[in-house]
Amino acid sequence: MTADPRVPLIPQAPEGLSRRARYFVEGHGLRVPHRDLGPFREAWLEQGIPGTEIDRAVAFQERWGGLALPPAPEYEGGPRVLEADAPEGSAASGWRFPAGDCRVSMAHGFTIGPRGEFGIDADHWTPLHASTEGWVEALALASHASYWAKTITKIKGSAVEDLNLDGFEPVPEVQGLADTWWRGKDSLIAIYRGEASGFSAPHCLRAHIYGGLDAWGLEILTDLTGTTSSALRDLKATLGLLRHDDDPASSALEPAPGLARLPELVAACDSAGLTVTVTTTGEPRPLSSGVDLTAFRIVQEALTNVTKHAAASSAQVRLAYLGSRVHITISNDGPDTGTTELEPSRGFGIIGMRERALTIGGELRAEPRPGGGFEVTTTLPLQPPGTVTADDTDTPAGREHA
Structure with missing residues (x-):
């Protein structure tokens, strides 16, 4: 082996x-x-x-x-x-x-x-x-539901067949066949028929009922399962957050995206009504594939959050190459909300962005801007930690990209 x-x-x-x-x-x-x-x-x-x-x-x-x-x-x-x-x-x-x-x-x-x-x-x-993706989505949903539910009830055997699913809709991303998930107005139900079917043993039928999901829990659920408005789904598909079912060639074997694909993000946001300007200062330097992917995902996530949460008509992406690091700022012109608290769903995205940055030895800060709007700032190494690079003394003049 x-x-x-x-x-x-x-x-x-x-x-x-x-x-x-x-x-x-x-x-x-x-x-x-x-x-x-x-x-x-x-x-x-x-x-x-x-x-x-x-x-x-x-x-x-x-x-x-x-x-x-x-x-x-x-x-x-x-x-x-x-x-x-x-x-x-x-x-x-x-x-x-x-x-x-x-x-x-x-x-x-x-x-x-x-x-x-x-x-x-x-x-x-x-x-x-229907796929391994469905199995993983079900694991993630179970973890999510277990955290947010006020009650978890487990039933088995004939009691599962007596469940009333009126008013529930199937959760599509789990791609359920023998096992299915159902979403109600304040609860989730997971039905596990695999062993009952595989062994022809009805007593092995199981169901978990996650009750008391409040508006916050359901908002996160809706946000992260891709069941928001059709406009947001189209935008996510364009940004590469979703893969079309009729595109089997789109797999992990494809080249990972990087900052070279920023024009695609800009075009996608423009189609959604958000004008994005990209400015670069310093001489662009090669990034390792992992850093390039992380930089792209952070910009992608920040711009997607603007389209979802900010009453903004424009956003700015600024890239600054400073020696052995790249400094990225994503800001928008949203109105002053009068508070420094982050919206809950926006905060969840920030956690993911910060984790990406920390994983490769970078840092990330996200906060409201004085006078209105929001700003995400991250500093990332051009190469993974431990790689010998140029010093951090360069501060060249900038130039604007169309």
Whole structure:
């Protein structure tokens, strides 16, 4: 078995997840060394495993391999670490491959189905979610609901079938199949049918009811699951926060975005009615890929927050290259609210931005501007800590970009 010991412990969430799920992965998960499946390809081909199925397992490993997440509420916590292995099956029954070892000895394993479903191999194959993304979204939602709910009620067996779901709507991002989530006006319901179906055992049916979700909890829920207005969804899609279902090529294998894509952000904001001006001072210097991604995400998050929360018609992005660091300021011209308190949903975004900056050795500050508006300021190293670079004495003149 070969593994890369240089894999960072703090994971970067794969693209295509909701913001809540990304924060869950990056804030609560770990990325541990995992196997490179490439050396097994020839041996697996000799065993009659189709090359396309091997490619699916390799793609899963590159996207999810080595990701350790907190335990799931059911299924004895789910896989300890997401990890692909040799595909099994046939053209008639469909090919599946393991998704990771169980945390404890169990009568079923976790597998990825013929169409990418995340499920369990019990007495028979039972897909829980339409994708691994759905499984991760469900974990993130359970963590969120557990934190904000005033009450958590667990029921099982026939009592689950008696649940009245009138007035509830399904939560789409979990991509539920056997397992589903339902949203009401002040509660969430998670229904776990996997083991009941996989073992033909109705007594294994489970449901968790998260009650007493107040307006703040539901606001965060709505904000982070992408169920806001269609205009915001379109903007997020343009900014790259969402991946279209009909674009399977959009995967973690694509080049990570960086500051070179700022013109796309500017154009997207303009279409949403926000005029953004970008100013650069100093000679632009190469950034490491991780720093470049972090800088882009912070600007992206700050501008998205302006479109959501600020009654602003314009925003300014200022980049200043100063020796071995880049200083970025994002500000808007919103009205003076007369308070220095952050709006709750805006504050949640600030936490994520600050965590991104701190992870690479940077810093971030966010605060109201005197006279109105809001400003996010971050200073990031051009290269990861420990890299020898030029000193921090340069303060060149600036220039304006259209």
